[in-house]
Amino acid sequence: MKKHYSEELNHLKEMVLRMGGLVETMTHRAVRALVERKREILADVVEMEQQVDRLHIDIDEIALGMIALRQPTATDLRFITAAMKINTDLERIGDQAINITEQTEKLLSVPLVKPLIDIPRMAEVAEEMLKAALDAFVRGDVELAYRTIKRDDAVDQLKDQVFRELLTFMMADASTIAPSMDLILVSRHLERIADHATNICEDVIFMVKGKDVRHQDPPE
Amino acid sequence: MKKHYSEELNHLKEMVLRMGGLVETMTHRAVRALVERKREILADVVEMEQQVDRLHIDIDEIALGMIALRQPTATDLRFITAAMKINTDLERIGDQAINITEQTEKLLSVPLVKPLIDIPRMAEVAEEMLKAALDAFVRGDVELAYRTIKRDDAVDQLKDQVFRELLTFMMADASTIAPSMDLILVSRHLERIADHATNICEDVIFMVKGKDVRHQDPPE
Numbered sequence: 003m004k005k006h007y008s009e010e011l012n013h014l015k016e017m018v019l020r021m022g023g024l025v026e027t028m029t030h031r032a033v034r035a036l037v038e039r040k041r042e043i044l045a046d047v048v049e050m051e052q053q054v055d056r057l058h059i060d061i062d063e064i065a066l067g068m069i070a071l072r073q074p075t076a077t078d079l080r081f082i083t084a085a086m087k088i089n090t091d092l093e094r095i096g097d098q099a100i101n102i103t104e105q106t107e108k109l110l111s112v113p114l115v116k117p118l119i120d121i122p123r124m125a126e127v128a129e130e131m132l133k134a135a136l137d138a139f140v141r142g143d144v145e146l147a148y149r150t151i152k153r154d155d156a157v158d159q160l161k162d163q164v165f166r167e168l169l170t171f172m173m174a175d176a177s178t179i180a181p182s183m184d185l186i187l188v189s190r191h192l193e194r195i196a197d198h199a200t201n202i203c204e205d206v207i208f209m210v211k212g213k214d215v216r217h218q219d220p221p222e
Numbered sequence: 223m224k225k226h227y228s229e230e231l232n233h234l235k236e237m238v239l240r241m242g243g244l245v246e247t248m249t250h251r252a253v254r255a256l257v258e259r260k261r262e263i264l265a266d267v268v269e270m271e272q273q274v275d276r277l278h279i280d281i282d283e284i285a286l287g288m289i290a291l292r293q294p295t296a297t298d299l300r301f302i303t304a305a306m307k308i309n310t311d312l313e314r315i316g317d318q319a320i321n322i323t324e325q326t327e328k329l330l331s332v333p334l335v336k337p338l339i340d341i342p343r344m345a346e347v348a349e350e351m352l353k354a355a356l357d358a359f360v361r362g363d364v365e366l367a368y369r370t371i372k373r374d375d376a377v378d379q380l381k382d383q384v385f386r387e388l389l390t391f392m393m394a395d396a397s398t399i400a401p402s403m404d405l406i407l408v409s410r411h412l413e414r415i416a417d418h419a420t421n422i423c424e425d426v427i428f429m430v431k432g433k434d435v436r437h438q439d440p441p442e
Contacts, residue, residue: 069289070299079290086303090310169400176393183389183406190410 007072011081014064015140018085021057021092022136024050026129028099029195033125036106036188037118044103054096061089076212084209088139091198091205095132098191098198105184105191115171115178115185124160124192127153131199138206147203147210157196164189227292231301234284235360238305241277241312242356244270246349248319249415253345256326256408257338264323274316281309296432304429308359311418311425315352318411318418325404325411335391335398335405344380344412347373351419358426367423367430377416384409 028047035043065086068074074082131150138147168182248267255263285306288294294302351370358367388402 066299066303069303070296073293076290079286083286083289083306087310090307169403172392172399173396176396179392179399180389183403186403 010064010068010072011078014061014068014082014085017057017061017064018088018092019136019140021054021061021089022132024054024057025092025095025099026132028054028096029102029125029129029132029192032099032102032106033122033188033192035103036109037122039110039114041107041110044106047099047103051096051100054093058089058093062086065089080209080212084139084205087205088202091201095195095198098195101191102188105188109181109184109188112181115168115181118185120160120164120167121185121188121192124157124164124189124196127157127160128192128196128199131157131196132202135199135202135206138203139209142206142210144207144210147206151200151203154196154200157193161189161193230284230288230292231298234281234288234302234305237277237281237284238308238312239356239360241274241281241309242352244274244277245312245315245319246352248274248316249322249345249349249352249412252319252322252326253342253408253412255323256329257342259330259334261327261330264326267319267323271316271320274313278309278313282306285309300429300432304359304425307425308422311421315415315418318415321411322408325408329401329404329408332401335388335401338405340380340384340387341405341408341412344377344384344409344416347377347380348412348416348419351377351416352422355419355422355426358423359429362426362430364427364430367426371420371423374416374420377413381409381413 028050031043032047035041035047065082068082069079072078131153134146134150137143138150165186168178168186171178172182248270251263252267255261255267285302288302289299292298351373354366354370357363358370385406388398388406391398392402
């Protein structure tokens, strides 16, 4: 029974990682479709969302079942509830990737407003944050979680930069207003993906230290 | 012990309702400050967020403690985990209300682009949805939860209407671009508040029926 239980915990961890890998790939492909102007990539992203939705339900069911049947210790209980919370954030990252595909769909039918530099950079940082957050979860690595939370500022700065730059384009030429709006929304979706990665890091810190770090600044 | 446990469950429910009331008031005041152009209301909203953050942490702690110590039955376990999930959504509604205050702050230093009709209407529907979602939670009312989920479409339509209308303003007069953008973002924040209310309804349905309704259409 002891062994079986630790296998269940491992299985839960693997499902969370599989879901994390899926939403990371969705984000990557949605932005690649935009940057490389390849509409055909978008269908992949939409297809992957169905797998994510399935995993979202399965992870919650398995986690609840374990809490009900196994009477987990404080440490395992924090792990299982962290998995459930991370599950929610991952599902919402998938939603954001879908939102990006919707804006991309529109953007690919008009000429490019400007060369895309900040948006791919934002996507890169957001994806790295997500990957690091999941590594921190697997290894219970609190330091990595804190370091990753700090990167969120860079994403916010890039988002402000995108906004200011596109505002000048829109002011100068009304024909750029609609596509600029779409690009601004893409940057907001990427910002939210980074926010969800931050949430995951906070859950990891709580899981390991049993201390709630939300709503306070990370230590220097 | 039996009585004490049911008191704990009640206490948890009351805390969730208190938090729900706070974020509803935050949303209401943030939009009122915008519509009535009363900057002084904004400070209230920012102050209330601190109480929300405190409750957010307390609710999770109490819920986890109950799971660890009380070995809840399947029904109570679904109630407690629903409370934890609703807690997350309520905290994020508070974040959205804060986002609205930030846009409002900017909007109050420039003239109004147009009379605000759709945005107060969106706020009204979103607040009603939140109130209904919390009623559904307290009463375990699945029908109310389903009815409330359906109202989300009205919010989405209003959001699209706001976007289309402001786009024509921006095209016609470049000086309206920056404030129009802020109004569009306010409408997006309200849309997300309605989304969180929808999430709460889905959690209520799962709590009552033990069935996962996410990622599928509600029955007619």
